[in-house]
Amino acid sequence: MKIRLFLIFFLTVPIANQVVEGITPKAQKGVMDLRGMKENEISFLRLNGEWEFYWNKMLHPNDFTSADLTPDYYGKVPSYWTDYPKEVVHTEKYGYATYRLLVILPSGFRKPLGFDLPVFDSSYDIYINDKYCGGNGIPGKSASETEPGYSRNFFRYDPKSDSLSIVINVANFHHRRGGFWLPMKMGTFFGVQKRLANNWAGEWAIISILLAFSLFFFFFYLLSPKEKAMGFFCMASFGLAFRPLFTSHFLISNLFNVGWTWLIRFEYLGLYLIIIGWVWFAYALYPARYFRFTGVVITIFFTTAAILTLFLPVRIFSYITLVLYPAMMLLMIYGIVQSALGIMKKNLFDIVYFLAFLLLVGGGIHDIRVSLGRSETTLGYVLSYVVVVFILVQAGLLIYKWVRSYYEKEKLQNELEFMNRNLELLVSERTQELKTRNEEIEKQNVRIALQNKQLSETIQLKNKMFSVVAHDLRSPVVNILYMLNLLKEKEYKEKYDSFANSSIEYAQQVISLLENMLVWGRGQEDKIKYSPEKLNLADIILTNLSIFKETSDKKEILVNFTQVGSSVAFFDKDLMDIIIRNLLSNAVKYTPRGGRISILLKDKTSAGSGILLKICDNGIGMTPEKQKYLFTSAEVSSTPGTEQEKGTGLGLKLCHELILIIKGTITVDSKEGEGTCFSITLPV
DSSP states (O other), rough: OHHHHHHHHHHHHHHHHHHHOOOOOBBBTTTTEEEOOOGOOOOSSOOOEEEEETTTTOHHHHHHHSSOOOOOEEEEEEEEEGGOOTTTTOOOSSSEEEEEEEEOOOOTOOSSSEEEEOOOSSSEEEETTEEEEEEESOOOOOOOTTTTOOOOOOEEEEOSSEEEEEEEEESSOOOOOEEOOOOEEEEEEEHHHHHHHHHHHEEEHHHHHHHHHHHHHHHHHHHOTHHHHHHHHHHHHHHHHHGGGTTTTTTGOOOOOOOHHHHHHHHHHHHHHHHHHHHHHHHHHOOHHEEEEEEEEHHHHHHHHHHHHHOOOOHGGGGHHHHHHHHHHHHHHHHHHHHHHHHHHHHHHHHHHHHHHHHHHHHHHHHHHTTTOOOOOOOOOHHHHOOOOHHHHHHHHHHHHHHHHHHHHHHHHHHHHHHHHHHHHHHHHHHHHHHHHHHHHHHHHHHHHHHHHHHHHHHHHHHHHHHHHHHHHHHHHHHHHHHHEEEEEEEEGGGGGEEEEEHHHHHHHHHHHHHHHHHHHOOSSSOOOOOOOEEEEEHHHHHHHHHHHHHHHTTTOEEEEEEOOEEEEEOHHHHHHHHHHHHHHHHHSSTTTOEEEEEEEEEEEGGTOOEEEEEEEEESOOOHHHHTTTTOOOOOOOOOOOOOOOOOOOHHHHHHHHHHHHTOEEEEEETTTTTEEEEOOOOO
């Protein structure tokens, strides 16, 4: 009885609020006349009604004073312009328009006004009495001129006359719908500000409550994994807490700077999370074979939709709502029908669920109408508030079931203890025997697991090493083939000796690489062989520069090698050879034609830092995000070079692993479009 009274109270509060607010005046034929209202009655108004609408016209305030303009239509606000009658005004989903409203204030009204603007699809500018007052994004006459944007816009305006000419330019080339679908609010500055602050605080409170309850249900799910309804209800609750951050007041903007496209993407991802969690919550609550199939279809569809949402533009994936809203209503209706059947079986829990599902359906229908710009109510989105009531009901039922199951479990436990007393001695003996065997098996399993791990790591390292060495072989082989093809041309016959010498040099390099690879392969039974010694690092650098000379000359790249102080360091020659080849290969690959590569070898032993090697280029560079995971990411990917050179994508990761083996360090400093610099420090 108490729950019923609470639900009735919750449903009647919005109605009471509307009665208290009274009848809000509406605009008629582009004019909202407030002269019949008292000053204290203009604390908070919604500028709803018929606005002047000019399709595919980007008009400014001075256009209305210099010409006698006739509206294309008196459009209903709030609503989308695609809902306007096609026989009167030929609107399309993509385009631009101008809205205009004349507000007549009471005579002598000069109190500061506050304006609370919702978001428009997908950008707008607002002018009041020739003054630009703000906007979202950049509205233009084409997709290239338009930049979409979403954020709540609140500003103050001090009236200097008894009328307000409100002109709003709206453009949409990025969303499936255009116009503004939530009411624009106006009133005294402090009245609108107070209402906005209350709504803002209310949304944060709802998010906090939903997050708290999602953790609450998750905790109970961890304690009792068999209660799958709790896990799925936790998922739906989290989605409901997540979504308000990207709608209405766009609270996420208080924490992070999120672009327009990602605002909408996150909003839709929240909806997908809600519906997937809700469908399996409904199934766990009322299992049925046919509904399981429905749940699988819905899960596959919206999982696919979530993936597409991450990559498709808004104007395409926003059509998913045409399926999402019917699916939401289907789930709620399923809950109503199943709980109604439970009531017929005199199940008391189903009475509570039936009333709660009815409340959810009402809130869902209301929010769908608001999102489509077809709601006449003065309320905004209410589903989150309704869900809080449903969660309270669910929490009460959960606690009741938990307490009841606890007492039942305690009763069964006492019975089992009595039965187990006579078996205790036998079980103890068998347990000790099994324990001894299990300990032996566990030790063997640990040894086997360790061996398997070592074997797997060795195989992975071998595969990476062979792949990269094979990649390094490609460059000299290509150069040999290139020179052999040139020798077939008559004009290059005179350069036979030069080409032959170069080919011999490249062939020797290939043979050297193959020998290194074979020797390394024979010695890698368990791990990479590490044989460090004091060597001259400059010799290895010069040798590798000769390998890439032909390639760098072809791209007209200037290579500069500078040595400061001693170049003797403590390292493994073969491993260091592989590291330098990979870094030089990448530098040549990602440096544009006519670019430069700088190599610095510096002795910093006096500062206690060892030998420093820096290989820098002025190539394409890397983004900060790519630098962050350059050496640690498990994914292997390769970016084509400036002239579409291909690679394996394993080179830099292998360099990092080999640097660790030879007791050195490697860092990267890069700016996108400016170049990359790798710094290696080796011990002396």
